[in-house]
Amino acid sequence: MSTTAKELTMKHRIVVLGAGYAGAITAGRLAKRLHRDDVEITLVNADADFVERVRMHQLATGQELRNRPLRTIFEGTGVHVRRARVTAVDAERKTVAVTDERGGATLDYDTLVYALGSAVADFGVPGVAEYAHNVAGKHAALRVRDRLAELGTGARVLVVGGGLTAIEAATEIAEARPDLTVAMVARGGVGDWLDEKAQRHLRTAFDRFGITLHEGVAVTAVQADGVTTGAGGHLPAEMTIWTAGFAVHPIAAATTLEVSESGQIVVDGTMRSVSHPDVYAVGDAARAIAIGGKALRMGCATASPMAWQGADALAARLTGRPVPEAPIGYRSQCISLGRRDAVVQEVTPEDEPKTKVVTGRMGARIKELICTGAAWSVRHPTLMAPSRRRRIVVTAAAPAPAAG
Structure with missing residues (x-):
């Protein structure tokens, strides 16, 4: 077997760090876009369940939230869920250090998607x-x-x-x-x-x-x-x-990746690291520029479109298709005020408030639909049928799958 033929038999290893909205949607969307014979997608998360972060104030007041095990969410998708805590990333050796109940381990990657999110500051x-x-x-x-x-x-x-x-x-x-x-x-x-x-x-x-x-x-x-x-x-x-306020985890800042003053990984319009083309960052962990020239703010509202953008760009590069890139803008800000009231503030793409505001019970219903839709999108990141998954190709725009 020639070297080229041997390389083509190896799977491209994609490791996604973090299974919040951004990481989980990215992993699922990649699984829909790419053929499982070509890629090995590993999703690393410290918790066994997907956590609806936008509902934490509900959980704090004693409300029961739906249990969403990650293994159930990704069953049959080809995404391997690895429950572990990320301790370090080596962007030069292309490895990730993790630890779980069995101890420490090292994961190798060909492409890394960094979506570790943020914590309280x-x-x-x-x-x-x-x-x-x-x-x-x-x-x-x-x-x-x-x-x-x-x-x-x-x-x-x-x-x-x-x-x-x-x-x-x-x-x-x-x-x-x-x-x-x-x-x-x-x-x-x-x-x-x-x-x-x-x-x-x-x-x-x-x-x-x-x-x-x-x-x-x-x-x-x-x-x-x-x-x-x-x-x-x-x-x-x-x-x-x-x-x-929130702050990103310090792991990225300890690497050779280019990060902002806040510790976020600096990415281009396709969510690709400006310093390491084999690394993508989505969600709170990334510093991406929105419509209007400002950095996207942290939150679920930006996590989903960043995930769509990053997953589609990565899949396009691997399969030799044109890389989609469109600036991300805003539509609204939604604030729940208990279970029966809310404010839904319409905003410009630059995140400036408009005069249109929905409040009261109607606002609460809209907010609930948005929260429910965000969780639904984790399980259904795209409606593309499995038969339309694309095969990885070797072109100047798409690196060949790793040989080891």
Whole structure:
């Protein structure tokens, strides 16, 4: 057998790190786009289940969420699910170090898709790790649920932050536990980026739930009994929930990959690393430019289109087809206010608010449809029939499958 023929018999190894919205959709879409005789797709994730991160405030208040095992989701797709924690990436040797209950192991790849997402950011504020809760992941949300169950009537819950996560967490808790005293503290304004109509509806909802707002107040430290503010004041609380922002995992920054100041992998319009063409990054872990020239913000709203873009570009390069590339823009921002109310703010492709806003029960129904659709898209990343999967070809635009 000639060297070329031998190379063509080897499968191209694609390793996807992280099975959040971005990673899971990418893996599933690649499995639909590529022929399983040509590729070996491994999806690495620390949790055995797909976690609907947009519903963590619901889980935190005691609501039961649908169990979505990754092995069930990808059964029959050809995607191999590897439950393990990623500890390091060597972009020069093209290896990934992982650890699981059996110990450490090394995975080799021909193409890497980095989708490790983000975690809560403490911004160097003392006491956050020791005393504050968060809703950035399943286990953190379950700890919030357990702590809320311990709180008696009149206990004070303080949510730090004024963004989407903060608003959803505060209103969900206030609705589920009207016997608690809920407050929010934010460095800036709460929801002040929204249209005036949306802001008015937010204020009405906060008043209805009895949520106290402390706006324009910086938190400089967290203690067991509350927080210290920039002016030297103290806001008391039996429970503090930190929702002031997210940061990416530090693994990428420890590699030779080009990363931004935030530690995100810098990618081009096809989600391909600008420094390493055999690496793609999607979701919160990537710094991609949106319509209007700004970096895409972290969130489920951007994770899905980034996954579609990255998977389609990679599949096209491997199969010798034209590489699709279209700038990603925005359509709306959706904020749940408990289970029966929401704000759906229509925005421009550049993420600027428009005057069209849907609120109340209709807004809640729209938000629920969007959340349900996001989870559905993980199991159905594309409607392309399996018979239309493309074979890998060896061209100047598509590297040959690895020989080992």
